[in-house]
Amino acid sequence: MHDLIVSPFLDDYLVVRPGHASGIKIPLTRFLELKRAFDEHLESPVWLVDAARRTWNAEVGGLPADETLLVRNPSPYGYGRASYEINKGCDYDCPHCYLGQKKFEGLNWEHKAQLLEIMRDAGVLWLQITGGEPLIDRLFPMVYTRAHALGMMISISSNGSQLSKPPILDLLTKRRPYRITLSVYGATAATYDGFTRNRGAFDRFTRGLSAAREAELPVKLNLIVADDNAHELGAMQALAEQYGFPHQTYANMSPTIAGGSEPLPTQAADFLRQRKPFGGCNAGHTFFHADPFGVASICKVGRDPNIRLIEEGVEGLRRLGEIADSLMLRTGGCSGCSLSGTCWTCRPLAKLYQEAKAPKRTYCQHSER
Structure with missing residues (x-):
């Protein structure tokens, strides 16, 4: 190793x-x-x-x-980072989730291994493994071990519910990740379990925090603030400080990836933040996202058009930059916008807000004019 x-x-x-x-x-x-x-x-x-x-x-x-x-060998494809949604299944049922329907399905091990090799060949050095909840996927240990063996710096986005389990903890201790990012949904069992709609979730989460601290794993906490748990923000911050983990706060929810509006009413209005103007990003050019079936898109938001990597192989990624450029065009009600220079929403995300029939103020400055 x-x-x-x-x-x-x-x-x-x-x-x-x-x-x-x-x-x-x-x-x-x-x-x-x-x-x-x-x-x-x-x-x-x-x-x-x-x-x-x-x-x-x-x-x-x-x-x-x-x-x-x-x-590692140089790659002609120019991708340095990727995210892999190993599975959309989750042991929580949070109302704010952007995935919408969370089906537990995906590739078999042979194709998962093929996907990781495609990512390696594309030049991916930093890989984020996400879900759903990635740690409940029965093939997660094999995926993680293979990605590590291929020379990737791995980050994991998780709810932490499985982090104290010996097989997971042993894996992450022996092959240490670059970062583990855990979402926090409350500071008490009543609020946390109610928000996740999973009895005992808070107890499993705090056991995971303790195990991660004991193993000195590189944990970062995302404090998720919604209408149902905003009253515990101060307590969530204190919890993060108690464990000694860095943290940041998230309050702005987005529509589901299918354009559903369900997450938007969960927002805590007093905690919403004004986004910075969108100045472009590297999605599709030096970064890409892969869903549970190995379908590559420019990011987690702009999922269509896409490339089926298991069928096309790494060569398919040569088309992704052109797809990215087309998705960033200000179309569908945004063409010719006089405020485009200070817009705070990328075009793929604005499209989801429009499909969700969200109030214009949630994604567009014209509501303020």
């Missing part, structure tokens, strides 16, 4: 370590030097041994490079 990953990342070359946020940027010449050491079973050069010791207190000297490093 590798200690360090040496990889191209967009226009750069990086040395990173699973489970750590810090990294080292290196020039092409040193990347090629490490590639040669890796391929020819040579020891890592002294400069890397010293840098690894300074950066992570890691010892990689005295051994062949291929026993401590994983050196």
Whole structure:
């Protein structure tokens, strides 16, 4: 099992370590030097041994490079990040969820492994595994282990309900993730269990927090504020501070991915935040999203048109940039908008709001004119 990953990342070359946020940027010449050491079973050069010791207190000297490093090949596709919705199934039934109907379905192991290899070949170094709730997928341990072996820095978006279970905790301790992001739905059992519509959920969540803290896992908390739990925001912040995990607050809900309006009434009006003007993003160009069936889209919001990666392979991603550009055009009621320069909503998200027949004030400045 590798200690360090040496990889191209967009226009750069990086040395990173699973489970750590810090990294080292290196020039092409040193990347090629490490590639040669890796391929020819040579020891890592002294400069890397010293840098690894300074950066992570890691010892990689005295051994062949291929026993401590994983050196990834350059990719012609230009993707550095991806998210993988391993399954839409979830053990919670939260009213704010943007997935809408949460069916438990997806690829078999053979095709999951194929999808991960496609992501590797596309250049993906940072991979987010999400759901639904990813930790309840019976193939999650195999997916996580394979992604780690392929040299990906893995983040997990979870509700934390399974985090204290020994098989999961052991996996994440031995092969440490880059980050685990946990959603917080309340600070008491009554509020948390009521919001998730799952009895005992708060107890399982706090056991997960304790287990993660004990294992020193890199956890970050998202405090989800809705109408039903807004009264506990202060207590949720105190809970995060009690466990010593960094946190941020989310209050703006979006329609479902099918354009359903169900999540919008759950918003706590007093906590909604004005979004910053949308200045473009890298969706579809250096980032992509894959759903449970290996269908690639520019992001979790703009899901159509898409590319069926299991059928087309990595070559299919060559069309994704053009799809991204077409989806970002201001069409469907936004063409010629005089406020487009300060619009705070990307076009795919605005389309979902329009399909949900949401009040214009939730996504458009024209409601204020």
